[in-house]
Amino acid sequence: MTYLTVSDVTLTFGGLNALTDVNMDIEPGIITSIIGPNGAGKTSILNCISGFYHPSKGEIRYGRRSLTKASPHQVSNYGIARAFQNLELFSGLSVLDNLMLARHQNLNYSILHAVFYFGKAARLEAENRAYVEKVIDFMELEPYRKMMVGNLSYGVQKRVEVARALTLAPRLLLLDEPMAGMNIEEKEDIVRFILDLKKEWNITVVLVEHDLGVVMDISDQIYVLDFGMLIGKGTPDEVASNPKVIDAYIGEE
Ligand SMILES: Nc1ncnc2c1ncn2[C@@H]1O[C@H](COP(=O)(O)OP(=O)(O)OP(=O)(O)O)[C@@H](O)[C@H]1O
DSSP, X not given: OOOEXXXXXEEEETTEEEEEEEEXXXXXXXXXXXXXXXXXXXXXXXXXXXXXXXXXXXXXXETTEEOTTOOHHHHHHTTEEEEOSSOOOOTTSBHHHHXXXXXXXTOOSOHHHHHHOHHHHHHHHHHHHHHHHHHHXXXXXXXXXXXXXXXXXXXXXXXXXXXXXXXXXXXXEEEESTTTTOOHHHHHHHHHHHHHHHHTSOOXXXXXXXXXXXXXXXXXXXXXXXXXXXXXXXXXXXXXXXXXXXXXXXXXX
């Protein structure tokens, strides 16, 4: 069964096609990477899937649901979360407060409910806290929980950004360059987290990443974009031996 389907998606800005007739099929429970040179359209496709941009043409489906015109809020309610290339964190708040705040987007009661049904609100709040603690534990953020995000190293902030997305308990996680600016050890940690998310949390991962070594190591399938067009797809071995892909990367990596 196909899980996420991108069909003939074109995205236009003024006269420029950021994406042209892009097709992708993503099955549940796998790691899919999207690679390509700078400006190839990788972030644009994540923006289309997560509802920040709407395709000028084509369709995006997630199971039985259409994401083509969905808002970011609807997309996250459908169980799709995103970690951003540029961190979406409140630098003046602690790690714990950032994660609780993100988790609150998931609350399914209104302020009125909170007033009239205090018991239910309190129970939900306890559940939220427990879920956030599980994420902190998984992402090994325990030593930083009370620290202000702005005071943490960039590598740890990137980890908090992934944790922020995880607090929404997604079935599908979109990661936009989660390893950018990290040293080798920090990258190894993120790789381990991504593999565990797949194996232990059964989360489907879509990854945009420039580090081809990492991409080749952890991906089940890879899509390659160049100038907004899909120029290759397949397993890491298939993609690595695709002449179009090799051409696109000459002088790049
Ligand atoms: N909001 C926007 N308005 C105008 N042009 C845009 C917008 N967003 C993206 N583009 C253009 O669309 C093209 C694809 O950009 P995109 O950010 O998706 O590429 P990318 O592959 O993610 O690049 P990078 O690896 O540098 O992050 C680029 O030419 C970019 O300038």
